[in-house]
Amino acid sequence: MLETVVENAPVFFLVSARCFALIMVCPMFSSKRVPRFAKFALAGYMAYFIFPQISLTSGTYSAYSSYISSTGRFTQEYIFVLIGEVLIGLIVGFYVSIIFSAFSTAGQFFAFQMGFSASQVYDSLSEVENPLMGEFFNFMALLIFLQNHWFQRLFLGGLVTSFKSLNVFSIIDHTDRLSSFMLSSLTILFKDSLTIALPLMGTLFLINVCMGMLAKAAPQMNLLAEGFPILMLTSFFLLNVLMPSICEFFENSFETGFIHLEKLFVQLGGGGVE
Numbered sequence: 001m002l003e004t005v006v007e008n009a010p011v012f013f014l015v016s017a018r019c020f021a022l023i024m025v026c027p028m029f030s031s032k033r034v035p036r037f038a039k040f041a042l043a044g045y046m047a048y049f050i051f052p053q054i055s056l057t058s059g060t061y062s063a064y065s066s067y068i069s070s071t072g073r074f075t076q077e078y079i080f081v082l083i084g085e086v087l088i089g090l091i092v093g094f095y096v097s098i099i100f101s102a103f104s105t106a107g108q109f110f111a112f113q114m115g116f117s118a119s120q121v122y123d124s125l126s127e128v129e130n131p132l133m134g135e136f137f138n139f140m141a142l143l144i145f146l147q148n149h150w151f152q153r154l155f156l157g158g159l160v161t162s163f164k165s166l167n168v169f170s171i172i173d174h175t176d177r178l179s180s181f182m183l184s185s186l187t188i189l190f191k192d193s194l195t196i197a198l199p200l201m202g203t204l205f206l207i208n209v210c211m212g213m214l215a216k217a218a219p220q221m222n223l224l225a226e227g228f229p230i231l232m233l234t235s236f237f238l239l240n241v242l243m244p245s246i247c248e249f250f251e252n253s254f255e256t257g258f259i260h261l262e263k264l265f266v267q268l269g270g271g272g273v274e
Helices: 002-007 009-025 036-053 060-067 077-114 132-147 150-165 168-173 175-217 223-268
Strands: 120-123 128-131
Touching: 002 009, 002 036, 009 036, 009 060, 009 077, 009 150, 036 150, 060 077, 060 150, 060 168, 077 132, 077 150, 077 168, 077 175, 077 223, 132 150, 132 223, 150 223, 168 175, 175 223
Parallel strands: none
Antiparallel strands: 120 128
């Protein structure tokens, strides 16, 4: 196997480039706390297992045969093909990051209504300051992602499917469809965030309206000191009650997102997977 990899080093390098780009953008691995050497090693192992399924004589990679000779030499256009492979990996990783961002954004909506907007914590995965509830939902989504084997489906299902159905030229020929897909993904991000946050936000909004009416009716009451504990207690109570539904929504979001991603691969690849 190693001799085959060495003889077909340009093809193996193309496979590794897509795998490494996905790892650099995908949650859990995009953090700088993950050693760069570990990312290279994981990308190499992934490419090692995917490489036997790639051929220059048949499949999507046959379009690259004119840029790689039988002796292993490659032309200058090979550099642009390599950049395109990196772009495909970035697209897949960015889409998965959008799914996680929906949960983090929902937590930020919670934080503003609960009064925790000033409570910022450091997110070691994305390396940014994140509201407390946003970080909570982010970790919960990560646990559900790992527990339901979506990580294996991403690398063993989605990534392998992308190699069977996508190449650089299919991306170039369908740039409009790809652009509309990414824009619709951003729309789905805010839709899912509001769907998760709407029950709690609506309840807390009604509490704020009631406290405002009481403040007008009885100005001598110190509702500012009493309203903050009421908001927090109500928020945690609703989170406790809605947690099973939220977890189920997380699972459905991952499943729907991966189905849309696989459908995009099939559409860009010409309508079918070999």
